[in-house]
Amino acid sequence: MSDTQSLIENRPPSVATLFLERVAATPAAEAYRYPVPGATADAPDEWHSYSWGEAGERVFAIAAGLTALGVRPEERVAVASGTRVDWILCDFGVLCSGAATTTIYPSTNTEETAYILADSDSRVLIAEDAAQLAKAREKRSELPHLSHVVVIEQADAVAEPGDPEGWVLSLDELIRRGTAHLEEHPDSVKDTVEALRSDQLATLIYTSGTTGKPKGVRLPHDCWSYMAKAIAQTGLVGPEDVQYLWLPLAHVFGKVLTSGQIEVGHVTAVDGRIDKIIENLPVVQPTYMAAVPRIFEKVYNGVAAKAKAGGAAKYKIFQWAAGVAREYGKVTQDNYRRTGTASAPAGLKAKHAVADRLVYAKLREAFGGNLRACVSGSAALAPDIGYFFSGAGIHILEGYGLTESSAASFVNPGEAYRTGTVGKPLPGTEVRIADDGEILLRGPGIMQGYHGLPEKTAEVLEDDGWFHTGDIGELSDDGYLRITDRKKDLIKTSGGKYIAPAEVEGQFKAVCPYVSNILVHGADRNFCTALIALDEPSLRDWAQEQETLKDKPYEEIIASDEVRELIDGYVEQLNSGLQRWQTIKKFRILPRDLDVEHGELTPSLKVKRPVVEREFKHLIDEMYEGTRAA
Structure with missing residues (x-):
């Protein structure tokens, strides 16, 4: 032993x-x-x-x-x-x-x-x-x-x-x-x-x-x-x-x-x-901190929006530095996986050093200057955002677990972390992938059951201790787990194509600095649509730079043609990197952000899809008007 x-x-x-x-x-x-x-x-x-x-x-x-x-x-x-x-x-x-x-x-x-x-x-x-x-x-x-x-x-x-x-x-x-x-x-x-x-x-x-x-x-x-x-x-x-x-x-x-x-x-x-x-x-001045992805998204979007508000030149520098960070994060992680050393080619190192002085050092200072690593959990972190922080020297170790598994079933292993995965199981935790792709867990961290609900317990907990997570995932040959979606959230279009909405939503969060939440729809439909909630502080800052929107009430800003054109550009950018059946054909901008008070987010900031779909059903129906569900 x-x-x-x-x-x-x-x-x-x-x-x-x-x-x-x-x-x-x-x-x-x-x-x-x-x-x-x-x-x-x-x-x-x-x-x-x-x-x-x-x-x-x-x-x-x-x-x-x-x-x-x-x-x-x-x-x-x-x-x-x-x-x-x-x-x-x-x-x-x-x-x-x-x-x-x-x-x-x-x-x-x-x-x-x-x-x-x-x-x-x-x-x-x-x-x-x-x-x-x-x-x-x-x-x-x-x-x-x-x-x-x-x-x-x-x-x-x-x-x-x-x-x-x-x-x-x-x-x-x-x-x-x-x-x-x-x-x-x-x-x-x-x-x-x-x-x-x-x-x-x-x-x-x-x-x-x-x-x-x-x-x-x-x-x-x-x-x-x-x-x-x-x-x-x-x-x-x-x-x-x-x-x-x-x-x-x-x-x-x-x-x-x-x-x-x-x-x-x-x-x-x-x-x-x-x-x-x-x-x-x-x-x-923490050396480590745990957070949910929404916090990293807000930090990234805030930095991007601030750079954009600083003028074209400043925003161009930020975009360049963000691209260098992502490339550096991917290359160093890949090299560590292959050789055990987080190295990068000389040319990329030189660009990274310049970007570090201009952008990354200030970002690390804002986190207190001593941050060795962050642990991210509760929901999926968009890989592009993960690679950005990785390249900027703020290492986000994604983990995975549920309330039913005492939270920490998987975590990325320090220097050997891989963005886009939730790492390896904690010592003592077993994992296997069912035939339908569902992740099953067993170990001392698994719950006894649901209080007073034996039937509900039996639905997810087998007699031999295997717990059905309801999440879909893939295990690499060396034991890293990648979550692809919630089993119940997979979308199947009327054309028979399966789509993981979380994957598309995560990619949009990485390209659009003004998004707060996005919900992709398309189950039993012949194309995908999206409801998009924007981050009010970031959008207000952008609006102050627009002659037609400066000092306007927020309800006018959010409903304006200028904002729709702005977001349309980011949707086009998203679509350019997707498979045809994944692309967002139509979208609607919500009149306000989603929040806990309206019951649209859980206290841990996860989106309650059924609640949002009920609240904004008229917008979804409007996007599919004239088409038929399968």
Whole structure:
């Protein structure tokens, strides 16, 4: 048995055990950094830290406080909050109490929040603020099992007439109760953690889903214990790293990063405010960061739009530099694959050096200057965008996993990464491709099943442990996986041709700097069409340079002939590189971008195709007017 196999197979029974081991091993080392708003609105945030020892004290107090409230092993405690250090400490507190965390996005509406709380039988809700408390209060009569709401923001922990006595308390009060409990029972948390079994429920994550009610995915302690060990064994992160964590912790992608950290012991800077990312990067100076493709697309489109706004000469330089970056990324990755050295021909090296001084160095500086690698997951990254960042010295390691597989089933292996693939399986994870191309996974990271839904579980999880992902993919001879599409999203035209819409959509995002989202249609039709949503800030900047559109309201800009001509040019550019049956014959520009609030995007920014198709059915019908479906 190899050392890697031994470390993974002899993993401890729970992620709570790993947390206690980390606290004991490096109590004085820095664990988390978190922002505290400045004294005035104009003042910058101040960044504070917790050592592992300090984090451990708060986690123990939270765990003991929950026990004092009557929470018992495997009962559920929900967390409805944005990404912040308190989320992580509360989560570990729940796990160290023997209970299981139910995750809820703060953007989830009242009805769905109540559904998740009821379906999970959550005993306690840890709410970020008054807004999250109000959702539970409005539906309290439908939630008989919810005995307490713990509010993170002290000032918002206010009881109202009609609340049961003690129903609302602050996180500070929970910690005080836990501290008192530990004074009487000093070993209670350690004893609880020692008694945990690997198959005990640790986390209940409700899939945001693109259709129907969300399903609760049951992930036991062993999933996270395995993930922690497997991530460490990839060698992608080390104890000296600084991670910038802003992803939603209610999502499995954000959650898995907290497990990897406690095994490795590096620093994590935590701030979930999306509008602070650009401001935070030079302050945090991360060495690695995880993100979803939409973030890289926005950065690329923002840089391209800024260059275009700077005039023809500046935009021409950017286009040249972008082309050099893509070529350099492809050549160096290919050479590394063949020879083990990321080399490039002398002529390309010379061009790259010039482009680096003009463009790439500034881009790397905007990411904080120390970024060694980014991990991208949750959806496909357009290869042209991946190659651009690769050539610019910002290495994006694409990975793959689902909520049902604890997020990290595949990841690209460091220097040997290959843009357009999601890399190789984590140690201990098995993969095979079914006859119809579907990716099947098996291993310790796979869920126990869907909460209370045995029939749904049986549809995707075989008796021998193989999980049906619903994704279509291809494995290279040396084990790299390429995702081609969702099984259910493949389009078959009336002419019998199969089209992967994600592939076409990704190529358009790489050529058009103004696109935010695009949906390709064509199932059972004789040609393909597209709904295109544009990025408002980028388009406004472009419009300011147009004499006819300058200072016009956005609704006029988006509906103008000039914008249609602009996008038509990029559609023609896209079509020139596609097979005839893939080309976009007609398109419509949407009057606004897609968003979570309208229910068109999941909280992890995936497009809900059925919702968009219903909302804009009139535009789709208009494009196919006069034609017949097969």
